[in-house]
Amino acid sequence: MRGQPVRLSELDPNFKLEVIAREANCDITACFCCGTCTAGCPIHEVYPQHDPRKIVRMVNLGMRERALSGPYIWYCSDCWICEQRCPQEVKFSSVWNVLKDMATKEGYPPPVSINEDMCSGCGICAASCPYSAIELRIQNGKRLAHLVTTLCRGCGVCGAACPSAAISVNFFEDEQLFYQIEAPAA
Amino acid sequence: MAKPKVAFYWCASCGGCEEAVVDLNEDLLKVADAVEIVFWPVALDFKRKDVEALRDGEIAVSFINGAVRLEEQEEMVKLLREKSSLVVAFGSCAHMGGIPGLGNFWTRDTIFQRVYNEVPSVENPEGTVPQERTGIGIGELTLPEFYDTVKTLDQTIPVDYYLPGCPPPPDLIMNAVNAILTGKLPEKGAVLAPEKALCDTCPRAERKPEKLSIKEIKRPYEVKLDPEKCFLEQGVICLGPATRSGCGETCIRANMPCRGCMGPVKGVIDQGAKGLSMIASVLGLEGEDEMTEEDIKKLINGLVDPAGTFYRFSLPASLLTRRRME
Amino acid sequence: MRRITIDPITRLEGHGKIEVFLNGDGDVDRAYLQIPELRGFEKFCEGRPAEEMPRITTMICGVCPTAHHMASTKTLDDLFKVEPTSTAKKIRELMYNAFQAEDHILHFFFLGGPDFVVGPTAPAGERNILGVIAKVGLDVGGKVIEMRKRMRNVLRIIGGKPVMPSCGLPGGVSKAITEEERKTIIDAAEYAVEFCKFALGLFDDVVLKNKEYVDLVVGDIYKHRTYYMGLVDENNKVNFYDGDVRVVDPNGKEFAKFKGQNYLDHIREHVEPWTYVKFCYLKNVGWKGFVDGEDSGIYRVAPLARLNASDGMATPLAQEAYEKMYEILGGKPVHSTLAFHWARLIEALYASERMLELARDPELTSPDIVNLPTETPKEGIGVVEAPRGTLFHHYKTDDKGMLTEVNLIVATQNNAASICMSIEKAAKSLIKKGEVSNGILNMIEMAFRAYDPCLACATHSLPGRMPLEVNVYNSEGDLVRRLRRDE
Numbered sequence: 001m002r003g004q005p006v007r008l009s010e011l012d013p014n015f016k017l018e019v020i021a022r023e024a025n026c027d028i029t030a031c032f033c034c035g036t037c038t039a040g041c042p043i044h045e046v047y048p049q050h051d052p053r054k055i056v057r058m059v060n061l062g063m064r065e066r067a068l069s070g071p072y073i074w075y076c077s078d079c080w081i082c083e084q085r086c087p088q089e090v091k092f093s094s095v096w097n098v099l100k101d102m103a104t105k106e107g108y109p110p111p112v113s114i115n116e117d118m119c120s121g122c123g124i125c126a127a128s129c130p131y132s133a134i135e136l137r138i139q140n141g142k143r144l145a146h147l148v149t150t151l152c153r154g155c156g157v158c159g160a161a162c163p164s165a166a167i168s169v170n171f172f173e174d175e176q177l178f179y180q181i182e183a184p185a186a
Numbered sequence: 187m188a189k190p191k192v193a194f195y196w197c198a199s200c201g202g203c204e205e206a207v208v209d210l211n212e213d214l215l216k217v218a219d220a221v222e223i224v225f226w227p228v229a230l231d232f233k234r235k236d237v238e239a240l241r242d243g244e245i246a247v248s249f250i251n252g253a254v255r256l257e258e259q260e261e262m263v264k265l266l267r268e269k270s271s272l273v274v275a276f277g278s279c280a281h282m283g284g285i286p287g288l289g290n291f292w293t294r295d296t297i298f299q300r301v302y303n304e305v306p307s308v309e310n311p312e313g314t315v316p317q318e319r320t321g322i323g324i325g326e327l328t329l330p331e332f333y334d335t336v337k338t339l340d341q342t343i344p345v346d347y348y349l350p351g352c353p354p355p356p357d358l359i360m361n362a363v364n365a366i367l368t369g370k371l372p373e374k375g376a377v378l379a380p381e382k383a384l385c386d387t388c389p390r391a392e393r394k395p396e397k398l399s400i401k402e403i404k405r406p407y408e409v410k411l412d413p414e415k416c417f418l419e420q421g422v423i424c425l426g427p428a429t430r431s432g433c434g435e436t437c438i439r440a441n442m443p444c445r446g447c448m449g450p451v452k453g454v455i456d457q458g459a460k461g462l463s464m465i466a467s468v469l470g471l472e473g474e475d476e477m478t479e480e481d482i483k484k485l486i487n488g489l490v491d492p493a494g495t496f497y498r499f500s501l502p503a504s505l506l507t508r509r510r511m512e
Numbered sequence: 513m514r515r516i517t518i519d520p521i522t523r524l525e526g527h528g529k530i531e532v533f534l535n536g537d538g539d540v541d542r543a544y545l546q547i548p549e550l551r552g553f554e555k556f557c558e559g560r561p562a563e564e565m566p567r568i569t570t571m572i573c574g575v576c577p578t579a580h581h582m583a584s585t586k587t588l589d590d591l592f593k594v595e596p597t598s599t600a601k602k603i604r605e606l607m608y609n610a611f612q613a614e615d616h617i618l619h620f621f622f623l624g625g626p627d628f629v630v631g632p633t634a635p636a637g638e639r640n641i642l643g644v645i646a647k648v649g650l651d652v653g654g655k656v657i658e659m660r661k662r663m664r665n666v667l668r669i670i671g672g673k674p675v676m677p678s679c680g681l682p683g684g685v686s687k688a689i690t691e692e693e694r695k696t697i698i699d700a701a702e703y704a705v706e707f708c709k710f711a712l713g714l715f716d717d718v719v720l721k722n723k724e725y726v727d728l729v730v731g732d733i734y735k736h737r738t739y740y741m742g743l744v745d746e747n748n749k750v751n752f753y754d755g756d757v758r759v760v761d762p763n764g765k766e767f768a769k770f771k772g773q774n775y776l777d778h779i780r781e782h783v784e785p786w787t788y789v790k791f792c793y794l795k796n797v798g799w800k801g802f803v804d805g806e807d808s809g810i811y812r813v814a815p816l817a818r819l820n821a822s823d824g825m826a827t828p829l830a831q832e833a834y835e836k837m838y839e840i841l842g843g844k845p846v847h848s849t850l851a852f853h854w855a856r857l858i859e860a861l862y863a864s865e866r867m868l869e870l871a872r873d874p875e876l877t878s879p880d881i882v883n884l885p886t887e888t889p890k891e892g893i894g895v896v897e898a899p900r901g902t903l904f905h906h907y908k909t910d911d912k913g914m915l916t917e918v919n920l921i922v923a924t925q926n927n928a929a930s931i932c933m934s935i936e937k938a939a940k941s942l943i944k945k946g947e948v949s950n951g952i953l954n955m956i957e958m959a960f961r962a963y964d965p966c967l968a969c970a971t972h973s974l975p976g977r978m979p980l981e982v983n984v985y986n987s988e989g990d991l992v993r994r995l996r997r998d999e
Contacts (some may be wrong), residue, residue, distance in 0.1 A: 118451065120383035121391060122427035127398040128467035136396060143391060161467035163428035163460045164383045165453040174455065198551060202574020202675045209674065211661050255551070285571035288556040297552035301790075302783050305554055305919040306906075308790065309780040309799070316550075320786040324533045325515055327544060327786040353574065353675050405913070407563045407592070407682050407885055433673075440672030440679045441686040445567060447676075490914060494560045498568075 011062035019059055022098045026091035031056045037082035037092065043075050046183045047171070050075040052082045052092060059095070068103040074111045074154045075171050077180075100153045110152035111170030112159065118166035119144050125158035125167060134158060190246035190367065193225035193237070195266060197259035198286045198336065199252030203277040206353035210360060217363055221246075225266075234262065240269045247366050249349075251276040253286045253502065254337040258330035267343040272366065274378075278352040278447050280339040281377075282457070283502025285352075287336045288494065290501045290508035294334045336502050348377040352447035352499065355433050377430065381452045384426035384444055388435050390416045399471035403488030406443065417443040418468065423495060428454070428461040447499050456505045458496035465489065514538070514946065528965075530956070532939050538946030543936035545960065547928075550788040557918045562591055562889060562909050566680035569905065572922065577676050578611040578667065579898035579923070580905070582753065585680030587905040590773065591892025591913070592682045592885035599878040600684035605753040606697070606870040607670040607677070608896070609863040612752050613704050614663035615899040616815070616860035619964045620711065621656045624853045627958055628719045632728065633951035648714065659707045662700040666867075669693050684882030697871045704864035705829070712833055712857050719854075720840065730841065733941040734849040734959055736804040736933055737762040739794060739811035741926065742818030743897045744769075749826040750818050750862065752897040758821045759794065762806055764845040768796070772895030775904050779921060780809075782929075791929040792921060802933050810933070813901030813926040814963060815855035820845035827869070830862035849934055852962040889913040898923040900964055924965050934959040 016028055037052035044050050050072055058067040067073065076096050083092040104110055121143030126134040133151035136143050145166075159169035196204065208214060224245060225237050248270040254260055267273055278284035289297060302308060302315045320327045339345050349362050362378040365371050385391050394416045404421040417424035424443035430451050437444055450457035470477060470485050477485070489495070497504055516532035528547050535541040553572055560568060566584040570577035582604060589596055596604070621644060629644045645653040664674040670687070671677025679685045689697070719725045728734070739762060743755040757775070759768040768778055781790040782799045793799045793809035800808040811817075825831040837854055838844055870876065893906045901923035908917040938959040942952045
């Protein structure tokens with residue numbers, strides 16, 4: 001919903017406080033929107049719509065729904081450039097984790113899906129998921145991986161680990177990854 | 187109705203794919219009855235010029251096995267492509283480069299140097315190596331050029347279908363032949379084998395633990411291999427999860443781990459990379475928080491020859507295709 | 513100077529070709545067999561873990577992968593200085609003999625035999641398994657397929673799959689044999705013994721009772737007086753799996769006997785620029801060129817050579833057949849190249865009998881199948897008798913068992929020089945005054961076919977025609993005549 005004025009009635013002034021409460025170290029209210037984070041973000045190079053400054057602004061404004069429902073929080077590749085360069089020392093990586101956590105708890109789907117037609121039940125994904133968000137279940141006599149969406153943080157380890165390319169992590173498909181590798185080099 | 191014309195050809199091959207065809211046993215006679223074989227250098231009289239004399243596309247299907255490493259092989263497969271409606275890359279070597287693909291860690295010169303000058307049994311004081319042209323006084327003898335880099339079939343000509351495996355199992359061969367004869371083929375570019383990875387059909391899958399973690403890598407001779415447990419659980423590298431099924435798990439049933447000859451599953455471009463990231467994902471998962479730098483180093487060093495292990499059959503087909511020589 | 517090019521030849525991996533050069537009178541001056549195939553195993557195996565070699569070297573040849581698998585596994589035993597368990601040795605030898613029997617029978621019925629059963633100058637279209645069946649009955653074809661199927665099944669039980677087995681480990685094998693499996697193997701072995709007796713009977717009827725063939729076998733066209741090499745057990749009897757390497761001179765006297773580990777004291781390879789294959793010769797006699805006799809280091813391997821180099825066969829029926837052959841052919845050693853076919857069948861019978869002995873051994877089903885290595889690996893050499901000759905694998909590794917150097921002497925290499933000589937001799941004997949015919953071409957091919965060159969594809973020859981085209985050029989290099997073997 002681009003170009004819409006921000007309606008005060010839709011804002012949640014407690015949103016930023018919730019985020020800060022979850023992660024004591026990070027004071028996002030310190031942000032003064034200088035944009036250093038976005039300027040250094042490699043994902044932003046490739047996907048202009050991924051914009052760290054924008055996300056923090058949304059949180060500070062209390063735009064809960066837009067922040068959590070959008071794809072933006074899932075794009076982050078955890079490179080930490082934003083956090084290292086921020087002149088106000090905002091701890092971005094903590095912010096993303098909290099937002100992803102909140103998003104899945106509130107039912108917004110993580111950008112991960114498992115294709116059962118390709119899944120061989122090897123279990124590598126279940127073993128490597130840091131959030132124990134994948135279970136192996138027997139369906140029609142076959143072992144298949146099943147995503148527990150409320151636990152998923154969209155970190156993408158499963159997608160990298162899956163030897164059958166049966167797990168899609170949105171924005172981090174092979175083709176997109178190649179693009180992301182080539183872009184900074186171009 | 188005229189029988190469909192069929193051709194077989196072999197490039198840098200070991201003959202195992204031909205053996206696989208003979209392993210069709212009685213079914214082979216049925217196939218031979220249903221088609222007209224117009225070219226099979228190993229067995230028949232037909233020559234290159236007989237193939238040249240055919241119309242373009244007159245051969246219904248050509249089955250080509252072996253990797254491409256000689257000039258003569260490249261010429262022949264290009265000719266067969268012109269004259270065939272369908273070309274099937276038969277076996278690991280045509281599909282991905284196969285074992286001869288390991289030659290891509292070296293060059294023509296390094297290989298020649300070893301074979302003709304360095305091995306302890308060779309007596310070659312003049313440093314003779316095979317030449318493309320040799321004058322022998324009464325005339326000249328020629329040998330085809332030996333390339334530096336092994337190529338897969340589809341790096342040489344457009345390929346319609348792939349029959350994977352080293353060699354392709356007889357039942358997959360029969361299915362492919364039947365599919366061709368009845369015209370019930372999947373979309374072009376398909377690999378004519380099941381789509382899922384080996385774990386899907388592996389006899390050891392049921393007893394796999396919920397969470398796999400490799401505590402220490404064991405080479406197959408370092409432990410008494412348990413015939414029931416998943417190899418990865420035993421710490422033995424097995425490429426099953428990254429390899430297409432359809433082979434009947436013959437090696438697993440002989441109590442040896444999979445080495446990936448059937449190639450990657452559908453949608454995976456680089457089998458070796460997937461194999462590597464798969465193993466890396468489950469290495470030392472349990473207790474990883476307590477591991478020191480030393481522990482981690484030791485664990486990783488237990489994986490010997492990663493390039494040769496993960497790219498055993500697929501080096502020429504991989505993203506890098508070969509080692510970069512200085 | 514006229515030149516005849518025969519390109520390609522069949523049953524060679526890659527593309528073999530023969531070049532024949534005629535002198536002014538139209539007689540053969542020189543003939544060359546060129547093998548344009550090389551993949552470089554001796555280089556690209558460097559850096560690989562030694563224990564993977566039994567599963568990598570199988571890809572040297574898909575016709576005799578079991579030979580490489582076994583040579584490689586034995587090399588690992590030596591590399592790690594680990595003794596395999598008694599059961600493991602029996603399982604390995606059992607597997608090995610099943611493989612030998614299958615391979616030899618396949619060669620006789622599909623490749624070599626048709627020349628005799630149907631006739632060397634019979635129409636090409638009949639010189640194949642179908643022609644054999646037409647001559648001796650449909651039953652035979654079915655039996656051959658059944659024999660092959662059963663032997664391949666034994667290989668499947670022990671090694672996982674018949675093409676590219678994978679059970680070899682240093683100190684043993686990976687899989688034990690169950691009682692159920694043993695029953696299947698015994699059945700198969702019994703079938704094999706009966707079948708091989710039948711095959712020898714067929715050879716008797718078709719070849720030995722035919723004077724023309726016997727003349728061909730003992731005649732001069734296909735004869736070379738060379739040294740002979742083969743593996744023998746402690747009683748100097750033929751053994752495919754293990755033993756010492758024994759060499760006899762052209763008069764049949766023992767010339768050398770050594771452990772495979774000492775192969776470098778006895779064998780050297782010679783390089784020529786016009787072919788990719790290297791030529792083996794005896795170091796202690798020396799390379800004198802492509803000539804035979806006591807002064808030339810050229811030696812032969814494979815069935816006839818093994819029988820020449822041994823004092824007999826270790827099983828009763830095969831021993832009988834061995835004695836009969838030497839009686840008929842006039843004593844040891846036999847130099848007639850075509851007798852390789854006969855010796856091959858005798859070996860197949862031995863392999864079947866040996867298979868049965870091992871299959872009945874109570875120890876076969878023991879679970880004690882591997883001794884784990886404890887020594888640090890350094891260097892290992894393993895030797896077996898492949899169907900087509902003595903096969904050596906030699907590995908050097910670092911402390912972690914990663915390969916630093918690999919050397920292979922692959923069965924047919926031992927025969928490479930002799931094959932060239934046989935072709936040249938046959939060409940010289942048969943092509944006179946520039947006269948070349950299809951029948952003559954086939955008879956030249958019979959010279960190399962007897963060796964069953966290792967790089968061959970063991971397939972059937974369905975319509976069985978030999979792809980031979982002969983181009984005759986005059987000294988200007990103009991094509992003056994072209995002959996095809998079409999039917």
